[in-house]
Amino acid sequence: MTTEAVRAGAGPAPREDRAEAAVRAFFSAYGAHDVERMVDLCADGAGFRYVPFEVWGRQRVLHGEGKVGTVGKLIWTTLIDAFPDLTNAVTSLRADEHGNVVAQVSVRGTQARPFGIISAVGGHFELPHLFLFHVTGDGLIDDIVAYWDNVDWKRQLRCLEVD
Amino acid sequence: MSARSLAEEFLGCLQAGEVDEILGLMTPEATVSLVPLNRHGPMAAEGAAYLRELARSFPDLVVRVRRLFVTGGDTAVAEITIDGTQADDFLAVINTEKHFDLDQAWLLKVTPDDRISDVTAYWDQNQLYRRLGVKRLDQVTITAG
Numbered sequence: 572m573t574t575e576a577v578r579a580g581a582g583p584a585p586r587e588d589r590a591e592a593a594v595r596a597f598f599s600a601y602g603a604h605d606v607e608r609m610v611d612l613c614a615d616g617a618g619f620r621y622v623p624f625e626v627w628g629r630q631r632v633l634h635g636e637g638k639v640g641t642v643g644k645l646i647w648t649t650l651i652d653a654f655p656d657l658t659n660a661v662t663s664l665r666a667d668e669h670g671n672v673v674a675q676v677s678v679r680g681t682q683a684r685p686f687g688i689i690s691a692v693g694g695h696f697e698l699p700h701l702f703l704f705h706v707t708g709d710g711l712i713d714d715i716v717a718y719w720d721n722v723d724w725k726r727q728l729r730c731l732e733v734d
Numbered sequence: 735m736s737a738r739s740l741a742e743e744f745l746g747c748l749q750a751g752e753v754d755e756i757l758g759l760m761t762p763e764a765t766v767s768l769v770p771l772n773r774h775g776p777m778a779a780e781g782a783a784y785l786r787e788l789a790r791s792f793p794d795l796v797v798r799v800r801r802l803f804v805t806g807g808d809t810a811v812a813e814i815t816i817d818g819t820q821a822d823d824f825l826a827v828i829n830t831e832k833h834f835d836l837d838q839a840w841l842l843k844v845t846p847d848d849r850i851s852d853v854t855a856y857w858d859q860n861q862l863y864r865r866l867g868v869k870r871l872d873q874v875t876i877t878a879g
Contacts, residue, residue, distance in 0.1 A: 622837045622858060622861075623858035623860065623861060625861065665811075666805055667803050667804060671805070671811070672805075673805060673809075673811045673841065675854075699769055701841075703811065703813060703839065716839075718837070718838075718839050718856040719858065720770035720856075720857070720860070721859070722859040722860045722863070722871055723772075723859075725871060726871060731871045732869070733860060733863050733868055734864060
């Protein structure tokens with residue numbers, strides 16, 4: 572766990588505040604393209620589910636679901652590689668007293684390399700996301716879920732294939 | 735009634751296709767944002783139109799709540815999975831009687847007098863198209879069998 576994670580997560584502040592601080596630190600690291608720090612802000616074995624992330628092959632469907640340290644880290648790294656100017660803006664952030672956090676976030680970027688079936692034609696996107704987190708009492712993120720609309724995303728990047 | 739109870743009632747009505755009952759849970763000026771559809775406006779117009787089309791197209795709709803929590807005492811956050819079998823055209827997708835399931839997240843803002851004043855919903859429309867057999871985003875009325 573990083574020093575920042577300790578600062579974000581420890582202390583006498585209400586759990587809502589600590590959970591919000593952990594999530595803000597996460598998006599700050601994401602904006603800085605610091606994937607290692609993003610992972611450090613999460614608990615070992617933290618869950619990860621990017622709901623719209625599905626890759627349909629001939630034999631099976633790969634889902635963007637697993638652990639932060641494996642699937643999450645890979646997807647974040649690949650996204651940042653494909654969209655080198657990837658940024659995020661948190662438009663709302665709310666937490667409850669049990670460590671649940673909901674964040675509405677606008678994610679933007681310009682495509683430099685292919686991502687999945689989306690060829691790189693230099694398209695730019697700006698896309699609303701909804702993130703759901705759970706943060707432990709120690710201030711570590713132990714679950715991340717995200718929603719966005721791939722139709723909107725693909726249309727902005729000039730890809731019209733469903734699969 | 736708590737925001738959580740109100741959200742549970744909302745989701746129960748969603749499953750039952752009870753759109754008028756849903757509107758009865760709202761303030762008269764309640765607003766809705768159906769983010770993937772880029773529909774934003776009054777719940778009584780934009781929201782009701784979407785919900786009536788959903789109910790007509792998927793009369794066997796099942797809503798399964800994956801996660802439900804309340805932030806700030808006034809905003810319920812529900813993560814759900816809906817599934818059903820298409821029985822009519824839906825959002826321009828021709829009915830081929832396919833079964834679909836779709837994960838969604840709904841935010842319901844509740845007033846102090848227990849009415850929903852704002853609804854925001856997120857899902858991936860691409861997943862819906864895929865499950866209903868659509869192949870191209872510029873040809874959503876053409877589906878594969």
